[in-house]
Amino acid sequence: MAGKQISQQRPPVKPEQINDLVRSTEQDFSNIVSAMNSRMNFAQEALYAYQAMLGNSYLASVAMNNKASFALAMQQIASSGLTLNPAMGLAYLVPREGKVIADISYRGLMKIATDSRAVDLVVACSVYSRDTFSFNGANDEPIHVYDPFLAKHDRGEFRGVYVKAYLSIGKLLVHPVSAEDVYAARQLSSAWTNSDPTKKKGPWDTHFDSMAIKTGIKIARKYWPMTSPALDNVISYLNEEGGEGFVGGAVTLETASREMHGPSSATQTNVVNLHDGVVYDIDHNPVGQPQADASPVGDSHFAQMDQPRNQGPIRTEGEVGAGSAPRDVNETLIRRIDQVHDRSMRTGAWQSAFDWASAQLKGDLLERANKKFRKGQSEYLAKQKVPA
Template identity: 40%
Template structure:
């Protein structure tokens, strides 16, 4: 066992140069992060086994800590090294994602909360604080029925995103980790910490509305690719829910953001989106985008799949 730990420790310390080459947050210290990584892997027999079987994954995970700018410090609860799909992966918590957004100036603060059946909850618009009242000490709040994330932007605006528990579970059911738990009983974050994963899922959806920063984009991209947490894409052959509709149009706006010629699409489209409290609002958002038809067509070309059409406030 000691030889195994020594092997993995050497692999981790050998990443010093690559860690420094991609470091995005100078407050991170290689020595401390290396120790956190060694403690995490050596403290779990299964993690150590996977690390030895796939040593390159350990190197990749530690390097990603620097590239994304997130810490393994257990006191911060931002990120963890976990065994998944035969490799060691860097897993970023919902707290880590919100901390990244705040550290990069995208938002001033963020809060993610679960809503229980006995709670009193009211959504007052996407651009306002929701009303959520409950007894935090009650043992009879009922089952979880949803989750929400509210942030305050650097401009002082509030942005709120909500998801029902059915929407969260739909995404959970399509994850490889959950499928392995159902089929083989293999523990995963969805089985051990469902509340935390629900918040994380909502944060990953909500960030599409937030001002963009490279580090946050990198973290989300990592989770959706190497991290194996990709959100399901809207299907072209089935009706979509209003929340999916939001994702489609926001995704379109993000493509537009990358083009200087379409900067007004982003500005006016975002303003319209903040007012879109229903499907009719989404239709108005479409109008804002549609005014720039030819330029929009060029910007939307890379987007896979067909866009959802909205007419008279209903989705076909």
């Protein structure tokens, strides 16, 4: 047995090998960030990736032996717009079944939802049998009374989770997810169903509450406005490549890769001020974790929209690949500016239009959008006979 264990051990990965591996992902990472008009910084994320592998020899070994999965994980980080900064607790590089996975925490899913302006605030909470819970419909606040200082086992059996999403138009969407549905999602996890007693059961075993919250967000997301494919792409990646298994849509890894690179690529409650206006559903054709959720604050988890930034890949009539000309991207954004302008002319939601431009554009395109929106707003107010 001892000889077998020794034979299975891999030689330690040297720091320079880790550095070379991380640097090899720079071009694809930068292409995605450029196409998305994102604020992600490769040098910063490369440092976090390097530190993660330097501090986890098993992660480094898996990355070296499956470089394709590491490259895909870094691409996913670029596409999601979530930093690997461990202090933020949004995304992590983790080894899972011989692959490196960009593991997105429930906090990360919430942030993508708010950054992409699908919702302004997300609140998710677990419910146990000794809690007092009353569901008042999909558009009214539920009543949930419990002692947050009790240990989980003292609150009784797990009953499910509920997710509250506050929309920018002032509406509330409440979606309850039963324990039965959560357990069904867990049963689809390859780690949980592994019968090998020498292997761990994964995050469902070590961080059940966080994974239940994460599952609830995945399910509730289907009922939120579609503003960007970013959230769905991340969920598909986690379900398929990450082995979390709770599939929300028929999106393969090959499809996700094309989304990022184009066809040429290889295969505590808080107070919130809701923004005026509407959610812009520009794109109508979008396509459990170890440490990421290890330290929730109580049982109620929330994410509020902070500094907005573009989180989804820019898509053209074909698909924007790494070698696409900037002109194609500009033409796509110009069409989107026109769409946002036309929507605001119908709804009067001009503040949302300006917010969208500030979050999605820069340089000449931002100036173009603001000029068009200011003119449109004046025309709209004139038609409404309201002083500009």
